[in-house]
Amino acid sequence: MVMRREVTLADVAERTGVSVGTVSKVLNGRGQIAEGTRQRVAAAAAELGLNARIKAPASHPGRSYLIGVLSTDEYGRFTIPILTGAEDTFGPGEMSMLLAESRGDAIREQHYITTFLNQRVDGIVVTGRSSDPRGSISDLLRVPAVYALSPSNDTRDVSVVPDDEGGAVRAIDHLIGTGRRSIAVIAGARRHTAAAHRVDAARRAIVAAGATLSGGDALYGEWSERWGYEAATRLLGTGVDGVFCASDQIARGVIDCFRDNGVGVPSEVGVVGVDNWRVITDAARPSITSVDLNLREVGRKAADLLTRMIQGESLSGGIRTVDCFLVPRQST
C-alpha cells in the first residue's frame, strides 16, 4: 500500500506553474483569474485529490451563512453577471445565495422578504433590471441590505451601480479620438435613468471636446434594434461621422441601416454601443465597439460591502459606482 502525503496548495501551484496565491484564489473562487489558468488549477487540484481536503468554513453562532438575493429582473441578462460577481466574493462553500425573483410584483417581493427573514439570512442583496432607483426595503429588515444596479431611493442605504456617465464619456472620447466631429446620440426611453445619465454625460463630453451633437439633442425611442434602424434613417445625409448608442441592440440596428444604405462603418461613421453583450456585438457586421458596464464587478463589490456590514462594520449610505470600460471592435 502506497503512503500518500497530504496534498498542499504548493503541490497544485508547482503542477500548474502559478503562485500559491493564485491557487488559493481559484479554490476559494476569489479575485480575477484568467479562465484558462482557473481551469488548469482546478483540474490539477482535482487530479491531486485536493478537493477532498477543502474544509467548510467554521460556523459562528447566530450566522446562517445565507444571503438573500432579491431580484426584480425576469429576464436575467443583467442579474446573472451580478449573481456571478456576488458568488466570486462569497466563495463556494462559504456563503450561500437564496434566490428570489419578484417579477416586479410588490406582493411577491413582500413574500420573499418574509421568507428570507424566516430562513434567518445574514443579509440581502437587492437587484433589478435597470438603474432606475427603487424603493427601500431596509426598514422591513433586521439584517443589512445592499442594492446592486438598481439603487435605493433612500440615501441612508448602501447602493452599488455602474458608472454609466463615465462609460458614456469613454465612448465619446473614443469617437473623438478616432477623428469623429459630428456625433449623434441614440437612446432608449427618456424616462429611464440609464438613458438620461448616458445622454447627459455624452452631451457634456461632446461639448467639452469642441465637437457637435448632431441635431442638437439625442434621439429617444426604445431599447431595440428596430429603433436603432429607424433612428439611423434620420441620420442619413446629415454628415454625421459618429454615433453613440445607449445599447448594443440600438447600435446593431444603426449598423444594419447604414449597411443597407451604403454608408461605410467604420470608414464613414464610427458606432459605439453599451452593454458589451456579445450575442449582439459579435454577430453584427462589423462587430460593435461597446461600453462594458462591469456588472460582475458591481456584484462583487455589493457582496463585499454586504459582508462587511454583516461583520458589524458601519458604512455610510449613498451610491457607490464601479468603473465601466470600453471594448474596441470593428465598428470604430
Added chain:
Amino acid sequence: MVMRREVTLADVAERTGVSVGTVSKVLNGRGQIAEGTRQRVAAAAAELGLNARIKAPASHPGRSYLIGVLSTDEYGRFTIPILTGAEDTFGPGEMSMLLAESRGDAIREQHYITTFLNQRVDGIVVTGRSSDPRGSISDLLRVPAVYALSPSNDTRDVSVVPDDEGGAVRAIDHLIGTGRRSIAVIAGARRHTAAAHRVDAARRAIVAAGATLSGGDALYGEWSERWGYEAATRLLGTGVDGVFCASDQIARGVIDCFRDNGVGVPSEVGVVGVDNWRVITDAARPSITSVDLNLREVGRKAADLLTRMIQGESLSGGIRTVDCFLVPRQST
C-alpha cells in the same frame, strides 16, 4: 375611525373581474396566468391590503424548505426560465431556492453540494446549459435530486428535458404544411445532443413527408449567426425552399445571407429556428418562426417531481420530456 372588514380573495376577484381561483393562483404564483391578468390581480390585492394577510406556510419538523439549485450554466439564458418555472411551482413564501453556479468546475460543484447539505436542503435541482447528459450526483446525497434540461446519465435518476425531437418534427411539419419540399437542415456542433436529436428527428420527418433533405445530410457547424450565414451561402442556387435551423441565431444568419443575396424569405424560402429567443427572433427581418423549448415548463415539472419525492413519493427513474411548441412568425 373607519372599521375595516377582512379582505378576501373574493374582493380581489370582484375588483378585477376574474374568478377566485385565478386570484388564488396569482397570489400563490401557481398555474399559467396571462401577464396582464396577473398584474391586475396583484395590483388589486395590494390596493386592498390583502398582502399583509398572506400567511407563511406551516412548518414541518425536519424540513428546511430550502431547495438547492445547482447550475453549470455561466450564461443564464437557459437556466433562467428553468429557475422561473421552479419558482412557479415552489411558490413565493413556501420553498426557497439556494442558487449555485458551478461554472462547469468539478471542485466548485463538490463545494456547493457540501454547502447545500450543510444547509440541510430538502432536495436539489441540477441544471445546465445544454441537453448533453451529465454525471449523477445522487450517490453523494441524502436528499432527492431532479435533473432539469441536462439529464443524468444514470437511469435511476429522475430527469426532465424538452422534447427536442418533437420540436424538430413540429418545425418540419410546419415547413411541409407551408408547401416546402426541399428542406435543408443547419445545426451547431455535431457532438451536442441537441444537434443530434434535432437533426435525426428532422431527417425522419422529412422522409416521412416524402420531401427531400437538401444535400442528403445536415450542415454542422457552430451555434452562431456567423455559421448560419456561411451555411446559407452553400444553399444559394440549390433550389432549397425550406431551412430548419437548430437555433434562432443560426436562423438569423441564414435570413441575413438570403436578404443580402436577393433570396426572398418567406416568398422563396421558409426558415424556422429553435429557442424562441425573442432578442433574436423579433430583431430579424423578417422575424423568425421558432420552436419554443418550453424551458419554464421544464422547470415547473422538475420542481413538481422534486416536491413529490421530498414528500416521500417514490418515482421511477428515467427521462421525462416536456412538449415543445412552435411560434409562427414572418419567416414562414
